[in-house]
Amino acid sequence: MSLTHDTDTNRAETLRALPLDAWHRARGGRMVPFAGHAMPVQFEGIIAEHLWTRRNAGLFDVSHMGQLLIAAPGADQTPARLALEALLPADLASLDLGAQRYSLLLDDRGGILDDLMITRWPGGFFLVVNGATRAADVTHIAAHLPAGVTLTERSDHGLLALQGPRAAEALASLGLEPAQPQIVPVERLWFMAAGPYRWNGADLHVSRSGYSGEDGYEIAVPVAAIAAFADALAAHPAVRPVGLGARDSLRLEAGLPLYGHDLTPDIDPVEAGLGFAIARRRRAEGGFPGHAKIVAALAGGPARRRVGLIIDGRLAAREGAMVLAGSTPVGTVTSGGFAPSLGHPIAMALIDAAHAAPGTPLSIDMRGRAIAARVVPMPFVPHRYHRKGVA
């Protein structure tokens, strides 16, 4: 049969090992190359890990992602804020201490160079960027910083994500201590809020966020403490380690785009359905790359849209498959696969805006056959974030 063999990561010398490499292997993690790292694609199996995360709590190692601190000297971070606002469309003036926001690094044409999370810390702005784009992001940002504003990679920290309806219960059981008087216990953080904590002498940074559509946390942990911290989390009966395979199927069901697939430099934020990331003040004031093009797309509507597709039958559509209206090509699948929570295949596609309305019947060319598909609203599986003001 036509088989894609897992590359033997023991032989691949150019891959970087995660701080938890041995931890994953000891738990049966099947390691594959991803973003320059050897990473676990699965432990017990992708479907089982996916469903476990939707019902309990999955522990993901996302230490391949870049953790960057952009800081100005002294207490006033205005120079750092202005430098970042020249590169991305977020309103960082309205970003309170400990608040986190989703944003985009843009090029001069409004194309997406990366998507990222940004949090205001007392001493600067903390960015979490994708692993595959980390090095390019660092170069790009550093090249645009004025004298005095610094970029520091926190490569002495790993990053773990704990996701699922029992994530709060599991993390709370570890007894993390808020590092400052005004910081609330982790179970009282709202979605997209963050703060510093201490655990067994280690300084952690915890944010209530993630990329599974579930409630959960992302936790930056010093490399020296990360194995002990992962052990403590995994000892909770609700927690199991989960690999990259289920991370991808979870985010696909949640309708969350994956950089390098659903988002690229050839796609602008409006086409990508990420207009919410273009802050109101920034739309009016401009000053970020691609402003004129993006504002025009917001006003006139984009030429293409990122949409969700439900597919007839049980064969999954894969990235690159052509989407047709009748016999006319109208777009391309950007990611697709079997949805374990739904029991059938789903996909995201970038298609001509005229065919993007929910309910539009389309077809996908799969292995030379036209398989019927239909545009549906995303997310495919409802988000269950712990939002402020929602019971």
Add this chain to the structure above:
Amino acid sequence: MPRYFTRDHEWIEVDGAAARVGITHYAQSQLGDITFVEVPAVGAVLVRGDSASVIDSVKAASDVYAPVGGTVTAINPALEEAPDLVNSAPEGDGWLWDMDLADPTELDDLLDAQAYADLVAAL
């Protein structure tokens, strides 16, 4: 009954002029969770090396090739409801199709169990 293997990780068990075909344990381990199996139609005439079946997993869609030529006489009806049988019992209840052989001498080009085990061990 003799069982033969292909270098592409299919097996074929032969009983006179009839045979049963499936994929190996190694193949299923590389595919991960199998979500759908498309089997050939009963009566389909296969030429050796044809893509006769598609196995879709959480990782990818993969073709299963006909180990030898012949005519499909039956398909595994259990796979419609339980494609994961190919994960749990690839060399037993997770078989794919039965066929009548067109030319039994085509079996001469296949591997025996020891030769296949050596091939997998070297991967």
